[in-house]
Amino acid sequence: MKSLSPSSVIDLKLAAASYPALKSTHHRLGPARFLIQCASRYDSNSISSTAQSPGNVGRSRHDWQSACAILASKVVSQEQDTEKSGGTGNNGQSAVNGHPVLDLVPVGNPISAAAQLLPKPLSISDLSPAPMHGSSLRVAYQGVPGAYSEAAAGKAYPNCEAIPCDQFEVAFQAVELWIADRAVLPVENSLGGSIHRNYDLLLRHRLHIVGEVQLPVHHCLLALPGVRRDYLTRVISHPQALSQCEHTLTKMGLAVAREAVDDTAGAAEYIAANNLRDTAAIASARAAELYGLNILADGIQDDTGNVTRFVMLAREPIIPRTDRPFKTSIVFAHDKGTSVLFKVLSAFAFRNISLTKIESRPHRNRPIRLVDDANVGTAKHFEYMFYVDFEASLAEARAQNALAEVQEFTSFLRVLGSYPMDMTPWTPSNRED
Numbered sequence: 001m002k003s004l005s006p007s008s009v010i011d012l013k014l015a016a017a018s019y020p021a022l023k024s025t026h027h028r029l030g031p032a033r034f035l036i037q038c039a040s041r042y043d044s045n046s047i048s049s050t051a052q053s054p055g056n057v058g059r060s061r062h063d064w065q066s067a068c069a070i071l072a073s074k075v076v077s078q079e080q081d082t083e084k085s086g087g088t089g090n091n092g093q094s095a096v097n098g099h100p101v102l103d104l105v106p107v108g109n110p111i112s113a114a115a116q117l118l119p120k121p122l123s124i125s126d127l128s129p130a131p132m133h134g135s136s137l138r139v140a141y142q143g144v145p146g147a148y149s150e151a152a153a154g155k156a157y158p159n160c161e162a163i164p165c166d167q168f169e170v171a172f173q174a175v176e177l178w179i180a181d182r183a184v185l186p187v188e189n190s191l192g193g194s195i196h197r198n199y200d201l202l203l204r205h206r207l208h209i210v211g212e213v214q215l216p217v218h219h220c221l222l223a224l225p226g227v228r229r230d231y232l233t234r235v236i237s238h239p240q241a242l243s244q245c246e247h248t249l250t251k252m253g254l255a256v257a258r259e260a261v262d263d264t265a266g267a268a269e270y271i272a273a274n275n276l277r278d279t280a281a282i283a284s285a286r287a288a289e290l291y292g293l294n295i296l297a298d299g300i301q302d303d304t305g306n307v308t309r310f311v312m313l314a315r316e317p318i319i320p321r322t323d324r325p326f327k328t329s330i331v332f333a334h335d336k337g338t339s340v341l342f343k344v345l346s347a348f349a350f351r352n353i354s355l356t357k358i359e360s361r362p363h364r365n366r367p368i369r370l371v372d373d374a375n376v377g378t379a380k381h382f383e384y385m386f387y388v389d390f391e392a393s394l395a396e397a398r399a400q401n402a403l404a405e406v407q408e409f410t411s412f413l414r415v416l417g418s419y420p421m422d423m424t425p426w427t428p429s430n431r432e433d
Contacts, residue, residue: 138163140171140180146265146287148217152310153184156213166262168197172205175313183207183313189217190307192240194359199387202331202416203361209329209417211312214424219245219306221297222268222288223280229296232256236267237282245282248300256280268293312419319395320418326393327356329416332406333363333385340409341386347405348390351398357389385412394418 137160141149144164153162163180165171174180188194202209219241223232234257235242235249242258249256261267267281272291280296281287288295311329320326334340348355363383392399394415407413 137161137182138180140165140174140183142166142168142171142185143263144265144269146268146284146290147263148215148265148284148308149184149186149263149310150265151284151286152186152213152215152308153182155215156184156211156310156312157182168201172201172207172313175207175315176205178315181314182210184213184310185313186308186310188309188357189240189244190305191244191301191303195240196361199359199361202387203385203414207313207315208317209311209419210314210318211419212327212422213310213312214307214422215310217244217301217306217308218284218299219264219282219301220285220288220295221280221300222271222283222293223296224271224275224277225292225294227277227280227294227296229254231278232280233278234259235280235282236261236270238262238264238267241282244302244306245300247302252297252300265290309422311417317417318419320393321420322393322395325391325421325423326395326418327389327391327421328394328399328418329387329389330403330406331385331387331412331414331416332410333383333412334410343409344386344406347402347409351402353398353402354391355388356391357387359387360384361387387416391421 137157139153139157139160140163141147141153142165143149145162147164150162150164153160160182163174165174168185171180171183171185175183185198186195187198221235229252232254235254236259237245239260241264242260246258249258261270264281264283265287268283268287268291270276271279271281272293281293282300285295285298287293320328332344334344345355345358361384363385390399390402392402394400394403395418399418403413403415
């Protein structure tokens with residue numbers, strides 16, 4: 001609301017002085033009530049300049065001054081009527097602190113209609129309670145529906161909205177751009193080893209590990225209805241799925257070509273979409289259900305203890321605790337050879353902190369290190385980044401002291417996350433072909 005300028009107030013007093021009702025009263029007008037009513041009428045931009053309805057205020061200075069004077073006379077007349085009626089106005093409204101409740105704007109006035117177009121303020125009833133942990137979350141994963149990553153997302157966050165992504169990079173960016181709340185991505189498999197692509201992306205992006213989930217992998221050989229093993233000329237799946245079933249496929253007598261695709265469920269979708277009757281896919285039983293394929297062989301993984309470890313990523317880290325087992329993931333680099341690596345590992349060994357993983361990846365910014373030697377020339381050494389997982393929470397003093405010592409020997413150190421360990425029981429599948 002805009003306040004009146006000094007010149008407008010003077011003109012308002014001169015206009016009000018010409019009315020006997022203002023001269024004869026001995027009651028002081030409430031300036032706050034008077035200015036609010038006039039300013040709200042004059043400052044309204046929703047009144048059409050061509051409106052001719054009674055009660056409309058014109059845009060000229062003269063019309064505005066006249067309207068304010070008329071409003072002032074109504075204030076005085078209602079106050080005088082209040083004194084005579086013992087605290088009630090002309091319309092029988094009760095007074096508050098000696099001042100009557102005025103109704104200067106009729107209900108059917110065009111100003112009321114214009115005011116209805118303004119945005120309504122939020123009230124407490126408009127706000128819903130915050131969702132519980134894992135509910136109503138949007139979780140990104142790489143692959144298509146039916147992928148093992150989708151099952152891992154459902155295990156990590158039950159009742160979540162799973163969002164498929166065609167690449168690991170897209171899943172990272174979906175969280176960074178607030179399209180998803182979490183991302184669930186694989187980092188290692190008990191048979192195939194580490195998923196190096198995701199370790200590189202963990203360093204490239206600024207997301208935090210907030211949890212882990214381990215999922216038993218149960219592979220099936222899928223084909224279109226009516227297709228038998230004798231008809232097959234090739235098997236397609238993710239490279240790790242193909243390697244995890246290599247010996248079993250050989251024992252089955254399938255002398256067929258193996259071709260790699262982006263993911264297991266994507267292989268099943270590709271066969272169904274293209275009606276390929278000479279091709280089978282290695283994927284989950286859920287993928288067979290989703291894409292209308294038959295299961296030719298169940299449980300074809302070479303090892304029944306086939307487990308994939310997934311990590312949950314978020315924009316913000318969680319607060320470490322000591323009430324349950326925690327795991328911490330870090331990445332570091334050093335410039336002084338393998339002796340420094342020994343010192344780094346000793347910082348954990350001296351404090352009885354168990355390492356669950358150590359992974360080396362080439363240093364992208366400095367792939368090689370040159371060492372000058374006057375006798376034999378220049379030696380070249382590869383430079384690495386080291387990823388380490390250890391069983392301790394950053395809320396523990398021993399973990400804090402270990403990292404403080406590690407920082408003294410490294411040129412780069414970053415904590416990827418401190419998060420609860422997955423302690424859910426797991427029983428390997430005994431199903432065989």
